Amino acid sequence: xxxxxxxxxxxxxxxxxxxxxxxxxxxxxxxxxxxxxxxxxxxxxxxxxxxxxxxxxxxxxxxxxxxxxxxxxxxxxxxxxxxxxxxxxxxxxxxxxxxxxxxxxxxxxxxxxxxxxxxxxxxxxxxxxxxxxxxxxxxxxxxxxxxxxxxxxxxxxxxxxxxxxxxxxxxxxxxxxxxxxxxxxxxxxxxxxxxxxxxxxxxxxxxxxxxxxxxxxxxxxxxxxxxxxxxxxxxxxxxxxxxxxxxxxxxxxxxxxxxxxxxxxxxxxxxxxxxxxxxxxxxxxxxxxxxxxxxxxxxxxxxxxxxxxxxxxxxxxxxxxxxxxxxxxxxxxxxxxxxxxxxxxxxxxxxxxxxxxxxxxxxxxxxxxxxxxxxxxxxxxxxxxxxxxxxxxxxxxxxxxxxxxxxxxxxxxxxxxxxxxxxxxxxxxxxxxxxxxxxxxxxxxxxxxxxxxxxxxxxxxxxxxxxxxxxxxxx
Amino acid sequence: xxxxxxxxxxxxxxxxxxxxxxxxxxxxxxxxxxxxxxxxxxxxxxxxxxxxxxxxxxxxxxxxxxxxxxxxxxxxxxxxxxxxxxxxxxxxxxxxxxxxxxxxxxxxxxxxxxxxxxxxxxxxxxxxxxxxxxxxxxxxxxxxxxxxxxxxxxxxxxxxxxxxxxxxxxxxxxxxxxxxxxxxxxxxxxxxxxxxxxxxxxxxxxxxxxxxxxxxxxxxxxxxxxxxxxxxxxxxxxxxxxxxxxxxxxxxxxxxxxxxxxxxxxxxxxxxxxxxxxxxxxxxxxxxxxxxxxxxxxxxxxxxxxxxxxxxxxxxxxxxxxx
Numbered sequence: 198x199x200x201x202x203x204x205x206x207x208x209x210x211x212x213x214x215x216x217x218x219x220x221x222x223x224x225x226x227x228x229x230x231x232x233x234x235x236x237x238x239x240x241x242x243x244x245x246x247x248x249x250x251x252x253x254x255x256x257x258x259x260x261x262x263x264x265x266x267x268x269x270x271x272x273x274x275x276x277x278x279x280x281x282x283x284x285x286x287x288x289x290x291x292x293x294x295x296x297x298x299x300x301x302x303x304x305x306x307x308x309x310x311x312x313x314x315x316x317x318x319x320x321x322x323x324x325x326x327x328x329x330x331x332x333x334x335x336x337x338x339x340x341x342x343x344x345x346x347x348x349x350x351x352x353x354x355x356x357x358x359x360x361x362x363x364x365x366x367x368x369x370x371x372x373x374x375x376x377x378x379x380x381x382x383x384x385x386x387x388x389x390x391x392x393x394x395x396x397x398x399x400x401x402x403x404x405x406x407x408x409x410x411x412x413x414x415x416x417x418x419x420x421x422x423x424x425x426x427x428x429x430x431x432x433x434x435x436x437x438x439x440x441x442x443x444x445x446x447x448x449x450x451x452x453x454x455x456x457x458x459x460x461x462x463x464x465x466x467x468x469x470x471x472x473x474x475x476x477x478x479x480x481x482x483x484x485x486x487x488x489x490x491x492x493x494x495x496x497x498x499x500x501x502x503x504x505x506x507x508x509x510x511x512x513x514x515x516x517x518x519x520x521x522x523x524x525x526x527x528x529x530x531x532x533x534x535x536x537x538x539x540x541x542x543x544x545x546x547x548x549x550x551x552x553x554x555x556x557x558x559x560x561x562x563x564x565x566x567x568x569x570x571x572x573x574x575x576x577x578x579x580x581x582x583x584x585x586x587x588x589x590x591x592x593x594x595x596x597x598x599x600x601x602x603x604x605x606x607x608x609x610x611x612x613x614x615x616x617x618x619x620x621x622x623x624x625x626x627x628x629x630x631x632x633x634x635x636x637x638x639x640x641x642x643x644x645x646x647x648x649x650x651x652x653x654x655x656x657x658x659x660x661x662x663x664x665x666x667x668x669x670x671x672x
Numbered sequence: 673x674x675x676x677x678x679x680x681x682x683x684x685x686x687x688x689x690x691x692x693x694x695x696x697x698x699x700x701x702x703x704x705x706x707x708x709x710x711x712x713x714x715x716x717x718x719x720x721x722x723x724x725x726x727x728x729x730x731x732x733x734x735x736x737x738x739x740x741x742x743x744x745x746x747x748x749x750x751x752x753x754x755x756x757x758x759x760x761x762x763x764x765x766x767x768x769x770x771x772x773x774x775x776x777x778x779x780x781x782x783x784x785x786x787x788x789x790x791x792x793x794x795x796x797x798x799x800x801x802x803x804x805x806x807x808x809x810x811x812x813x814x815x816x817x818x819x820x821x822x823x824x825x826x827x828x829x830x831x832x833x834x835x836x837x838x839x840x841x842x843x844x845x846x847x848x849x850x851x852x853x854x855x856x857x858x859x860x861x862x863x864x865x866x867x868x869x870x871x872x873x874x875x876x877x878x879x880x881x882x883x884x885x886x887x888x889x890x891x892x893x894x895x896x897x898x899x900x901x902x903x904x905x906x907x908x909x910x911x912x913x914x915x916x917x918x919x920x921x922x923x924x925x926x927x928x929x930x931x932x933x934x935x936x937x938x939x940x941x942x943x944x945x946x947x948x949x950x951x952x953x954x955x956x957x958x959x960x961x962x963x964x965x966x967x968x969x970x971x972x973x974x975x976x977x978x979x980x981x982x983x984x985x986x987x988x989x990x991x992x993x994x995x
Contacts, residue, residue, distance in 0.1 A: 304967075304968035304995065305967065305968065307968075308968070308969060308970045308971060308995075373902070373904075373905040373907055374907075377905065377906045380904055380905055380906050381904070381905060383904070384904045384905075435970055435994065438903060438970075438994040439970060439972065439994070440903065440964065440969070440970055440972040440991070440992055440993045440994050441903075441972075441991070441992045442962065442964065442972065442974050442977070442989055442990075442991050443989065443990040443991070443992070444983060444987060444988075444989060445988060445989075445990065452904070452906075453903050453904070453992070453994070543930040543931030543932065544930050544932070545931075545932075545933055547933075555931075557913070557915075557931040557965075558913065558931065558963070558965035558971060559965070559967055560911075560967055561911060561913065561941065590814075590815065591814045591815075592813070592814070593813060620813040620814075629941075629943070652911060654911075655911075655967070
């Protein structure tokens with residue numbers, strides 16, 4: 198048996214491993230759902246979290262094991278593959294997730310419109326994820342001697358992608374505080390398979406970039422393709438899983454699997470296509486009678502810079518999208534009050550208000566402007582007392598939590614933060630805690646009260662918009 | 673390939689074994705767990721002493737007492753109707769005595785005994801050998817007027833229905849805070865079948881308020897309630913918005929009008945358990961646009977939401993949302 202035969206057979210087994218891996222993950226998910234409905238485990242608290250996190254690791258592990266097993270004839274060092282997996286996981290946990298969730302606050306605005314969904318998925322989430330997977334491979338394995346085969350790009354790329362997916366999955370399990378195991382496993386498997394696919398594409402381009410002196414734009418092209426695939430997957434999945442209104446009380450809601458099948462199909466297609474491409478590349482190299490340039494020094498700096506530049510361009514588009522979706526404002530002018538409010542808020546002025554806007558479909562937060570006529574000698578303190586009486590009689594447990602004197606647009610003002618309980622009487626829903634802020638400005642013989650109403654959970658998110666609303670208000 | 677299959681099967685079976693043992697360890701034996709009951713045990717120590725009260729007897733039908741704005745109840749004044757603008761209504765009964773271990777339960781309905789209760793509560797009473805009057809009043813926390821229409825009450829003694837009654841709110845003017853008709857309570861006094869008074873249209877437009885009670889049969893409108901959950905985790909979504917737009921108003925039109933409240937037929941927000949109830953009933957066979965929104969989830973717009981005769985009242989919805 199010649200070396201070439203061995204290598205060829207090994208390559209031909211790619212698609213078999215891909216099928217086995219996808220089927221294995223799907224079967225595993227099916228088993229988890231089956232066992233869950235059979236045993237109806239009463240896991241809760243820490244036990245549920247621990248089992249959830251362990252189950253979150255399985256799809257990635259299955260995928261890696263199957264590929265590792267098929268690669269056994271000339272396997273990559275286990276340590277290296279595992280290292281790249283961990284690097285992917287760490288980069289996602291330390292940079293990727295905090296940047297998308299805390300800095301860009303993607304979940305707050307991604308679903309506001311189809312435009313924000315498409316642009317946000319590709320230029321923010323897609324670009325950041327692809328870049329970190331790229332960084333994991335490029336900085337931690339690409340320039341070493343271990344990266345010496347065409348398929349190495351796919352092996353290491355997938356490892357990094359699965360590491361990233363695992364971080365997302367652990368975060369998902371922790372954030373949902375122990376979701377139902379079956380449904381959670383569907384999501385976990387979906388995320389793992391989808392990321393294996395995106396990263397596989399990037400990996401193929403990385404492999405060829407290193408081993409076949411490709412043009413400068415080759416790697417950026419692969420980066421763009423992986424980013425687009427990532428974004429398109431999010432968009433397509435959201436088209437498949439649009440939400441349902443089901444008549445009747447459904448106690449046993451079966452997990453939705455359309456996203457999982459989509460991810461499975463994508464992973465399979467990518468694995469097969471990449472395997473075929475690699476085979477074709479080998480055949481072409483043989484026909485041309487030259488060996489691939491196995492040289493660690495070949496890694497093209499310019500190509501790397503071009504990729505980084507592309508990422509910068511993509512993320513700039515992403516930042517513009519983010520700012521225009523979240524920072525867009527609408528001007529208003531009512532009864533001598535001029536200002537702006539966030540684009541996605543709607544006017545909800547009620548009796549007794551000068552002006553009121555509400556984030557009807559989002560956080561539900563409200564910004565209101567009211568005025569109170571003052572008697573001679575009355576000041577902000579009288580307004581505070583009047584508000585306390587009014588809110589105290591309308592709601593339960595009204596309490597001023599914090600109060601201080603501030604300057605608002607050059608005028609002295611009183612700022613207070615308060616909370617109360619809206620009893621939701623007769624709505625048969627639980628009472629709700631409302632937290633808010635007032636700016637009270639004495640303006641001649643009237644007091645202007647600018648109020649923010651929201652829930653304690655949403656307060657940090659809506660406060661910046663409220664600050665902007667207050668600061669740009671003139672009267 | 674054979675080796676691969678072996679590896680595949682061995683990995684899979686190992687995982688299954690691990691899973692079975694983990695889940696099995698936490699498995700609950702019967703799939704139909706019994707709901708926790710709160711029946712008051714009669715107890716062996718409840719043997720009555722001589723002359724002590726053994727059986728509680730209460731007046732039926734239930735009585736309705738005059739009330740005022742502050743929530744004061746005047747048990748000596750029985751009313752046959754509450755005026756428009758009434759903020760507090762109070763039903764009650766006369767009783768002979770209260771034995772040990774007596775729990776009195778009350779259920780208030782608005783729009784018929786077959787609707788979802790608007791209020792229910794129960795309380796364990798201290799034993800009492802004397803007769804007296806018992807009542808339980810209800811009203812909005814914020815002191816706003818109660819919706820006009822027929823209100824019903826059921827009284828339960830130790831979970832057994834003991835008395836019921838009905839009263840109409842409306843027919844007077846808002847200024848009439850004191851009851852229009854008051855009479856001295858008598859032993860035989862009972863709320864007879866009330867004549868249906870002409871109702872005034874409600875001038876309240878707030879979407880969180882009850883709608884006007886229609887003259888049509890109850891079956892024509894249905895209460896809509898439900899639960900909104902994350903389609904992936906099945907966890908309830910708190911603070912999700914369920915909005916029903918006025919018939920004929922579509923999502924685009926509503927969005928163009930800046931989500932104006934005037935286009936909203938009714939709406940509700942979910943509590944921390946993901947549950948909501950629309951304060952206003954929906955008409956059957958009318959096409960509404962329903963919008964469901966929650967922060968961080970894809971918005972759901974159903975432009976053809978119809979409740980037909982097949983649906984029971986109340987209609988309970990299960991809504992799955994996705995990220």
